[in-house]
Amino acid sequence: MNYDEIFPKIISHAKEYGFIFQSSEIYDGLSAVYDYGQLGVELKNNIKMAWWKAMVQMHENIVGLDSAILMHPTVWKASGHVDAFNDPLIDNKDSKKRYRADVLIEEQIDKYYQKAIKDADKRAQKEGWEKGSEEYNSFLEKGRNGVKAQELQTRLEEALNAEDSLTALRDVIIEADIVCPISGSKNWSEVKQFNLMFKAQLGATEGSAMDIYFRPETAQGTYVNYLNVQKTSRMKLPFGIAQIGKAFRNEIVARQFIFRMREFEQMEMQFFIKPGTQGEWFEYWKEQRRKWHQALGLDPSKMRFHLHEKLAHYADAAEDIQFTFPFGTKELEGIHSRTDFDLGRHQEFSGKKLQYFDPETQESFVPYVVETAVGLDRTFLAHLSNAYDEEEVPSAKGTMEERKVLRLHPVLAPYKVAVFPLVRKDGLPEIAREIIDDLKFEYNVMYDEKDAVGRRYRRHDAIGTPYCVTVDYETKDDNMVTIRERDSMHQDRIPIKKVNDYIRDRLDWRNVLK
Numbered sequence: 001m002n003y004d005e006i007f008p009k010i011i012s013h014a015k016e017y018g019f020i021f022q023s024s025e026i027y028d029g030l031s032a033v034y035d036y037g038q039l040g041v042e043l044k045n046n047i048k049m050a051w052w053k054a055m056v057q058m059h060e061n062i063v064g065l066d067s068a069i070l071m072h073p074t075v076w077k078a079s080g081h082v083d084a085f086n087d088p089l090i091d092n093k094d095s096k097k098r099y100r101a102d103v104l105i106e107e108q109i110d111k112y113y114q115k116a117i118k119d120a121d122k123r124a125q126k127e128g129w130e131k132g133s134e135e136y137n138s139f140l141e142k143g144r145n146g147v148k149a150q151e152l153q154t155r156l157e158e159a160l161n162a163e164d165s166l167t168a169l170r171d172v173i174i175e176a177d178i179v180c181p182i183s184g185s186k187n188w189s190e191v192k193q194f195n196l197m198f199k200a201q202l203g204a205t206e207g208s209a210m211d212i213y214f215r216p217e218t219a220q221g222t223y224v225n226y227l228n229v230q231k232t233s234r235m236k237l238p239f240g241i242a243q244i245g246k247a248f249r250n251e252i253v254a255r256q257f258i259f260r261m262r263e264f265e266q267m268e269m270q271f272f273i274k275p276g277t278q279g280e281w282f283e284y285w286k287e288q289r290r291k292w293h294q295a296l297g298l299d300p301s302k303m304r305f306h307l308h309e310k311l312a313h314y315a316d317a318a319e320d321i322q323f324t325f326p327f328g329t330k331e332l333e334g335i336h337s338r339t340d341f342d343l344g345r346h347q348e349f350s351g352k353k354l355q356y357f358d359p360e361t362q363e364s365f366v367p368y369v370v371e372t373a374v375g376l377d378r379t380f381l382a383h384l385s386n387a388y389d390e391e392e393v394p395s396a397k398g399t400m401e402e403r404k405v406l407r408l409h410p411v412l413a414p415y416k417v418a419v420f421p422l423v424r425k426d427g428l429p430e431i432a433r434e435i436i437d438d439l440k441f442e443y444n445v446m447y448d449e450k451d452a453v454g455r456r457y458r459r460h461d462a463i464g465t466p467y468c469v470t471v472d473y474e475t476k477d478d479n480m481v482t483i484r485e486r487d488s489m490h491q492d493r494i495p496i497k498k499v500n501d502y503i504r505d506r507l508d509w510r511n512v513l514k
């Protein structure tokens with residue numbers, strides 16, 4: 001399927017089946033804020049569980065934490081977020097619209113890409129190529145790597161790395177003849193910095209109220225608790241603290257569905273180490289995190305590492321794990337070597353010692369940190385995009401029909417098993433309920449009796465249920481059921497008492513995380 005056709009389909013699929021809804025939809029929505037529906041919350045919880053198991057449960061030297069969203073405002077002064085957590089913004093003086101300067105340039109690059117798609121479509125029509133065929137994709141790829149797009153990409157990267165990057169970004173916008181999408185004019189302001197943190201007021205009395213911030217990352221809650229956790233858990237270096245929680249950023253350009261949101265969730269782990277060992281731990285965590293994404297079924301050919309040339313204010317090395325979403329290859333997770341910057345700054349601003357006493361060398365020092373930081377919502381979107389498929393399959397009538405299928409890894413699927421009585425009478429529903437009563441202690445199971453069995457299969461394919469079990473008249477005599485696997489559509493006849501064994505293997509975390 002073509003890149004630009006598939007994304008709108010994924011978004012409407014997510015809504016139609018209750019994965020994701022626009023926040024406050026009955027009031028026309030709140031931009032870049034989303035709610036997770038009945039299936040979305042299951043998938044999200046399964047991703048969280050997969051992360052927590054891999055990071056906390058599977059590592060003796062990593063423990064969890066759940067720190068508050070609201071913190072003392074000096075935390076953000078110390079961390080550098082008050083002064084340096086900014087986006088470069090530019091105004092169009094005619095439309096009075098505000099844009100992120102780097103995104104304006106990215107959108108121009110995207111326009112060149114869109115042109116490449118149009119050219120590929122035209123050529124495909126002429127040559128009789130199928131969209132998505134090898135010839136089509138290779139022609140498209142050549143177009144996407146065309147000179148104009150490449151040149152602009154290089155100029156954007158140079159501008160972002162320049163000493164005076166605000167002026168450099170504006171120069172690129174002017175020289176590339178980028179116009180405002182609303183006014184069509186090139187009447188641009190200077191580029192200015194805009195802080196991304198949401199502010200709120202703590203306290204009821206005017207004058208005595210204190211400005212506080214909604215945290216833009218979970219990491220700072222971990223740093224300010226570093227000593228509490230280290231002392232009470234009696235952890236020795238190296239050790240890690242993992243956290244899953246909400247973060248908030250006043251993103252100016254919030255697009256691409258749940259890719260960039262104003263309220264989102266992060267799964268972050270801070271790994272405290274001896275200074276000088278950061279290089280080896282950085283490589284270790286890069287590899288661990290790549291393996292985790294792939295163990296859960298993300299296509300390795302859609303993943304790559306991307307080295308940061310321009311580093312955030314806290315890092316001495318940083319690499320992203322990027323994933324090819326339907327709208328392009330973008331950051332999914334960041335691995336950051338944060339040195340002793342954060343603990344050092346909190347020590348300085350709080351006046352409290354945040355040092356580690358090494359019993360072997362009898363020395364005290366501020367530990368270094370390697371951080372793994374992945375967006376839960378982005379991981380969700382990566383799996384949704386990776387899993388969504390449409391294919392032609394034979395129908396019960398012998399004709400071909402389309403099936404939409406979410407090929408989610410079984411451990412992530414919202415429901416693991418759906419149990420159907422063939423008909424709603426003659427004792428079949430009761431047998432189906434007994435099977436559910438046995439499975440529900442271990443798995444999220446759904447009972448479904450509406451419509452013909454073929455329609456029920458389609459419904460469960462569309463939400464990613466890996467196994468469907470059908471109880472029919474023969475079941476009453478032989479205690480056997482039909483079990484059907486989602487991806488292969490293969491069906492087996494097995495005894496009821498073997499159903500659990502049949503599915504256990506593919507749902508066993510051991511096989512995923514070992």
Ligand code: GAP
Binds near residue numbers: 249259334373
């Ligand atoms: N503690 C480091 C940190 O916050 P980051 O690269 O800014 O680093 C980590 O964020 C991850 O959080 C990103 O890789 C991305 O997956 C996710 N993320 C960041 N901003 C986001 C947003 N506005 N919406 C959704 N996910 C976001």
